Amino acid sequence: MENVMRPLIVVGGSVLLTLVIGWVTDQLLRKADERHPETPAWGLLRRARIPYQIALCVALIRASWDEAQVGGSYRVLIGRILTLLLIGATAWLLVRIAGAVVEASYDRYARVHRDPARVRRVRTQVELIMRVVTAIVGTVAIAAMLLTFPAMRAAGTSLLASAGVLGIVAGVAAQSTLSNVFAGLQIAFGDMVRIGDTVVVEGEWGTVEEITLTFLTVRTWDERSFTMPVSYFTSKPFENWSRGGAQMTGVVYWQLDHRAPVEAMRDKLRDILRHCSAWDGRAHNVQVTDTTPTTMEVRALVTAKDADDIWTVRVTVREEMLRWLAAEHPYALPRIVTATPETPMHLPLPTADQTGQPARAAREGMPKPRLEK
Numbered sequence: 001m002e003n004v005m006r007p008l009i010v011v012g013g014s015v016l017l018t019l020v021i022g023w024v025t026d027q028l029l030r031k032a033d034e035r036h037p038e039t040p041a042w043g044l045l046r047r048a049r050i051p052y053q054i055a056l057c058v059a060l061i062r063a064s065w066d067e068a069q070v071g072g073s074y075r076v077l078i079g080r081i082l083t084l085l086l087i088g089a090t091a092w093l094l095v096r097i098a099g100a101v102v103e104a105s106y107d108r109y110a111r112v113h114r115d116p117a118r119v120r121r122v123r124t125q126v127e128l129i130m131r132v133v134t135a136i137v138g139t140v141a142i143a144a145m146l147l148t149f150p151a152m153r154a155a156g157t158s159l160l161a162s163a164g165v166l167g168i169v170a171g172v173a174a175q176s177t178l179s180n181v182f183a184g185l186q187i188a189f190g191d192m193v194r195i196g197d198t199v200v201v202e203g204e205w206g207t208v209e210e211i212t213l214t215f216l217t218v219r220t221w222d223e224r225s226f227t228m229p230v231s232y233f234t235s236k237p238f239e240n241w242s243r244g245g246a247q248m249t250g251v252v253y254w255q256l257d258h259r260a261p262v263e264a265m266r267d268k269l270r271d272i273l274r275h276c277s278a279w280d281g282r283a284h285n286v287q288v289t290d291t292t293p294t295t296m297e298v299r300a301l302v303t304a305k306d307a308d309d310i311w312t313v314r315v316t317v318r319e320e321m322l323r324w325l326a327a328e329h330p331y332a333l334p335r336i337v338t339a340t341p342e343t344p345m346h347l348p349l350p351t352a353d354q355t356g357q358p359a360r361a362a363r364e365g366m367p368k369p370r371l372e373k
Contacts, residue, residue: 014060041104048096055089091141120194198307200239260332
């Protein structure tokens with residue numbers, strides 16, 4: 001009976017004590033969050049209550065397991081499993097705590113600074129820092145788990161001795177991966193591209209949705225996702241429309257007839273933009289930029305506060321201007337002549353004389369004289 005009650009008391013007491021301590025800790029964090037709503041750290045720390053309770057429960061069971069002298073021949077195995085669970089739960093808890101601290105710092109920075117470009121830059125750095133922290137904590141946790149086995153501790157010296165050779169081999173084998181990792185760090189702290197930036201990559205226009213240490217995801221305007229290695233952005237040119245500010249200038253082109261009323265188009269453009277909410281009011285202009293034997297190229301310049309609004313302004317100006325030209329100045333639209341000109345009926349056709357050769361008068365375009373017998 002004692003062999004049954006003792007493990008139940010150890011496990012049950014540890015679980016009960018964990019629930020009590022976890023509940024008290026959660027209530028303290030909730031009250032701190034209510035008293036300091038300007039600091040989201042307390043509320044973010046509440047997300048770590050599950051790994052906190054798991055780590056606390058496993059630690060209590062592991063501390064009392066050897067003293068309880070239960071498990072018989074499996075006591076060493078159960079103790080090692082508890083140790084592995086404790087290491088894993090502790091690593092999980094550390095990652096959650098680090099995430100709460102970093103997220104709270106970013107939230108405070110975003111509230112103070114109103115510049116969207118700077119906020120996106122910090123957001124990119126925060127996410128990459130969290131990935132680095134997670135990778136480091138995970139690596140240390142796995143190493144600590146392996147070192148709990150005596151065979152691994154005995155092989156530690158030989159592993160350290162061959163670390164240089166293994167590092168060279170791993171560096172050659174994972175050259176592409178390592179280059180992407182260093183490229184990701186360069187993007188994060190070099191401020192080349194940020195989450196939320198509008199970029200043009202491989203002729204596709206989209207918004208940067210995710211940046212990791214190895215790859216970057218761009219969401220296009222038609223909701224497609226482009227995933228490419230981050231080394232692409234450090235080795236090839238690309239367009240970043242959000243770099244140096246979100247304001248943009250857009251162009252609209254028309255191919256029109258030479259008689260198109262350019263001055264009236266300037267007035268019409270002003271009227272169109274006055275009723276377009278996406279226009280930021282900075283600038284607008286209409287100019288003739290090129291000409292051909294049949295048409296001339298007319299360009300309109302418009303401005304907007306970001307890439308989304310500049311697209312709206314461009315399509316609105318293009319549509320409204322064409323509608324106005326078709327209704328008020330139809331002659332301004334280009335036309336292509338596809339029919340051959342007809343021969344005037346009042347002009348006589350060339351004739352041939354008795355020798356079969358065209359008459360001189362016909363060749364010269366004069367009426368043929370009448371021949372008298």
